[in-house]
Amino acid sequence: MRSEVAVEPVAFDPEQWTCPLPLRDYPRIVMGHGGGGSLSAELIDNIFVPAFRNEELEGMADSTVLTLPAGRIAFSTDAYVVHPLFFPGGSIGELAVHGTCNDLSMSGAKPLYLSASFILEEGLEMKTLAAIVERMAKAAREAGVRIVTGDTKVVERGHADGCYITTAGIGILMAEPAPAPMRAQVGDVVLVSGTLGDHGMTVMSLREGLSFETVLESDSAALHPLVEAMLAASDKVHVLRDPTRGGLATSLNEIAQSSKLGIRLEETALPVRPAVASACEILGMDPMYVANEGKLVAIVGREDADRVLQVMRAHPLGRDAARIGEVVAEHRGTLVARTRFGATRILPLQIGEQLPRIC
Amino acid sequence: MRSEVAVEPVAFDPEQWTCPLPLRDYPRIVMGHGGGGSLSAELIDNIFVPAFRNEELEGMADSTVLTLPAGRIAFSTDAYVVHPLFFPGGSIGELAVHGTCNDLSMSGAKPLYLSASFILEEGLEMKTLAAIVERMAKAAREAGVRIVTGDTKVVERGHADGCYITTAGIGILMAEPAPAPMRAQVGDVVLVSGTLGDHGMTVMSLREGLSFETVLESDSAALHPLVEAMLAASDKVHVLRDPTRGGLATSLNEIAQSSKLGIRLEETALPVRPAVASACEILGMDPMYVANEGKLVAIVGREDADRVLQVMRAHPLGRDAARIGEVVAEHRGTLVARTRFGATRILPLQIGEQLPRIC
Numbered sequence: 133m134r135s136e137v138a139v140e141p142v143a144f145d146p147e148q149w150t151c152p153l154p155l156r157d158y159p160r161i162v163m164g165h166g167g168g169g170s171l172s173a174e175l176i177d178n179i180f181v182p183a184f185r186n187e188e189l190e191g192m193a194d195s196t197v198l199t200l201p202a203g204r205i206a207f208s209t210d211a212y213v214v215h216p217l218f219f220p221g222g223s224i225g226e227l228a229v230h231g232t233c234n235d236l237s238m239s240g241a242k243p244l245y246l247s248a249s250f251i252l253e254e255g256l257e258m259k260t261l262a263a264i265v266e267r268m269a270k271a272a273r274e275a276g277v278r279i280v281t282g283d284t285k286v287v288e289r290g291h292a293d294g295c296y297i298t299t300a301g302i303g304i305l306m307a308e309p310a311p312a313p314m315r316a317q318v319g320d321v322v323l324v325s326g327t328l329g330d331h332g333m334t335v336m337s338l339r340e341g342l343s344f345e346t347v348l349e350s351d352s353a354a355l356h357p358l359v360e361a362m363l364a365a366s367d368k369v370h371v372l373r374d375p376t377r378g379g380l381a382t383s384l385n386e387i388a389q390s391s392k393l394g395i396r397l398e399e400t401a402l403p404v405r406p407a408v409a410s411a412c413e414i415l416g417m418d419p420m421y422v423a424n425e426g427k428l429v430a431i432v433g434r435e436d437a438d439r440v441l442q443v444m445r446a447h448p449l450g451r452d453a454a455r456i457g458e459v460v461a462e463h464r465g466t467l468v469a470r471t472r473f474g475a476t477r478i479l480p481l482q483i484g485e486q487l488p489r490i491c
Numbered sequence: 492m493r494s495e496v497a498v499e500p501v502a503f504d505p506e507q508w509t510c511p512l513p514l515r516d517y518p519r520i521v522m523g524h525g526g527g528g529s530l531s532a533e534l535i536d537n538i539f540v541p542a543f544r545n546e547e548l549e550g551m552a553d554s555t556v557l558t559l560p561a562g563r564i565a566f567s568t569d570a571y572v573v574h575p576l577f578f579p580g581g582s583i584g585e586l587a588v589h590g591t592c593n594d595l596s597m598s599g600a601k602p603l604y605l606s607a608s609f610i611l612e613e614g615l616e617m618k619t620l621a622a623i624v625e626r627m628a629k630a631a632r633e634a635g636v637r638i639v640t641g642d643t644k645v646v647e648r649g650h651a652d653g654c655y656i657t658t659a660g661i662g663i664l665m666a667e668p669a670p671a672p673m674r675a676q677v678g679d680v681v682l683v684s685g686t687l688g689d690h691g692m693t694v695m696s697l698r699e700g701l702s703f704e705t706v707l708e709s710d711s712a713a714l715h716p717l718v719e720a721m722l723a724a725s726d727k728v729h730v731l732r733d734p735t736r737g738g739l740a741t742s743l744n745e746i747a748q749s750s751k752l753g754i755r756l757e758e759t760a761l762p763v764r765p766a767v768a769s770a771c772e773i774l775g776m777d778p779m780y781v782a783n784e785g786k787l788v789a790i791v792g793r794e795d796a797d798r799v800l801q802v803m804r805a806h807p808l809g810r811d812a813a814r815i816g817e818v819v820a821e822h823r824g825t826l827v828a829r830t831r832f833g834a835t836r837i838l839p840l841q842i843g844e845q846l847p848r849i850c
Contacts, residue, residue, distance in 0.1 A: 164843020168736030171843050194594035195567030197669050208554030209606035209659055210642045235553035247568035249657045283569045293650050298608045300568055300659030310556050377527030484523020484530050
């Protein structure tokens with residue numbers, strides 16, 4: 133099969149970035165940038181503080197003191213090791229902000245504060261780091277979260293593949309009880325906020341050197357504004373999950389297993405972009421198992437499902453939202469899909485992942 | 492100079508560890524353990540959950556919902572990339588718990604919750620991971636903190652050097668106002684909680700293949716019980732810092748710079764173990780710049796200094812505490828030491844670190 137597509141070149145142009153003094157003397161990361169001495173201080177003063185600027189970070193202590201609003205909080209962390217570091221629609225920087233924000237909002241929390249911990253490879257271009265950090269800062273500003281504490285380590289050339297980032301986040305619950313897998317009930321409706329597999333197939337296509345006529349682009353986005361609208365519209369948003377590694381099928385398998393209920397999808401109802409479907413065909417993948425970084429799946433009480441779906445479709449982050457299945461009393465702990473020919477197939481939890489280093 | 496010492500062999504014996512089924516089929520980490528599918532689930536169910544067991548973690552959601560006591564919080568993160576993974580007196584596991592607890596307690600906070608994010612190298616022995624995780628769990632239990640959320644990624648063989656760990660922590664302030672560099676005042680006394688350089692020289696000696704008659708051992712420890720006792724004894728504990736990377740000299744330089752005051756140390760007052768002093772001589776290092784992982788430096792109002800020092804010495808974590816200097820109005824922003832011969836030397840912020848990958 134001929135590949136028909138052009139993956140858009142990565143937007144970041146290192147030549148456009150002007151390196152502030154005194155880092156001009158160090159166009160690349162050296163071991164000393166992780167040593168806690170004056171090189172570390174220069175990195176913080178010239179790269180991190182200007183990008184993340186906020187009063188909490190200014191204190192420059194080992195930890196940051198915060199005043200939280202009253203209420204229960206959500207706490208989460210993720211490591212990001214995506215390869216390559218930049219891809220159409222985003223970079224490791226946006227992923228590191230959006231991914232942790234989304235983990236928080238899947239518990240019904242509004243993300244407030246993030247920590248950012250960098251493991252840098254000796255030899256990483258300073259311009260590349262600056263571009264990643266700027267993209268993180270922009271993503272955080274747009275998501276309304278503050279990066280208030282951090283750390284940098286440097287490892288020898290050959291390790292860490294340029295840059296690994298770990299973020300942790302604190303959010304405040306927007307609704308009680310918090311959405312949780314155990315709250316799923318027989319009869320609930322399964323909604324998804326948009327097309328499946330965009331992030332995963334973008335990174336995979338880039339790595340496999342595939343090009344398509346339609347541009348593939350990561351869907352990386354912070355979903356809490358959408359979650360806020362959904363929770364305001366209904367108190368029957370029982371479960372929320374962002375189907376990242378392992379895709380929709382993995383998230384729904386986990387929900388089926390924790391809730392000890394069955395989930396049945398309608399295969400024809402699943403929204404998948406034609407370019408993603410083509411890429412999946414070429415690479416022999418199932419979009420239901422491909423990673424997303426700006427989509428959520430919701431399990432909602434039947435009586436409120438239409439209202440929640442309308443609210444999702446009215447929101448920029450849920451324009452292609454769809455009703456894709458329901459929670460059933462049969463085949464408990466199992467996810468099945470009714471195919472376009474009326475047959476039912478089991479969608480098992482896969483062993484690993486189709487392609488690693490996707491996020 | 493002859494080296495006179497024997498670094499104790501690492502305590503962990505992989506053969507003692509019994510691998511639970513079904514991980515027996517995977518004696519080493521494979522890429523699929525980071526894929527979010529059933530291999531990831533096995534790793535979580537057999538390694539992480541049994542070790543970290545607590546009700547918050549049981550929810551197994553992407554984020555964990557917590558109820559915090561009233562009051563301001565501290566938030567911190569650190570990445571741990573120490574090489575080798577095990578050393579006399581500890582491992583990357585203890586460091587990952589103690590280090591982040593200490594960052595919190597240096598803001599006067601009692602650590603409550605940690606996140607733990609693992610970046611594992613394909614091929615890492617499952618037994619090694621299990622040993623690290625068990626040591627983390629033990630360190631957390633002893634420190635009274637709970638590891639409530641986490642993440643695991645796997646990167647290809649050759650990256651990540653076995654295992655990198657990033658922890659983030661949330662603590663609750665034990666005193667207001669929180670200790671902070673800006674609170675230092677002329678006349679304040681500088682106290683240190685014990686001997687300097689133990690952690691750094693242990694790891695360095697191990698890497699350099701040095702052996703000494705006296706066993707060198709990392710001082711890795713969670714310091715908040717000591718901090719709690721100090722804050723209860725005085726409201727004039729103005730600044731706290733744990734002198735990790737870059738050692739005491741780096742921490743005090745940072746305090747001098749942020750507070751725009753001078754700091755003068757008495758070199759003869761600095762507590763250093765003979766074995767550490769020997770190792771420093773052999774390797775050409777200054778113990779004032781060597782990393783500690785279980786020591787703190789405190790800047791305390793003169794009128795309370797003796798009382799705080801007594802409280803420190805009465806505590807198991809501060810038995811060798813000493814009064815080592817004072818905050819002065821001269822040479823603002825600079826750290827100096829009065830030598831044993833009565834001369835004064837400047838201790839500058841170093842460029843990098845004497846040896847990387849120490850924590």
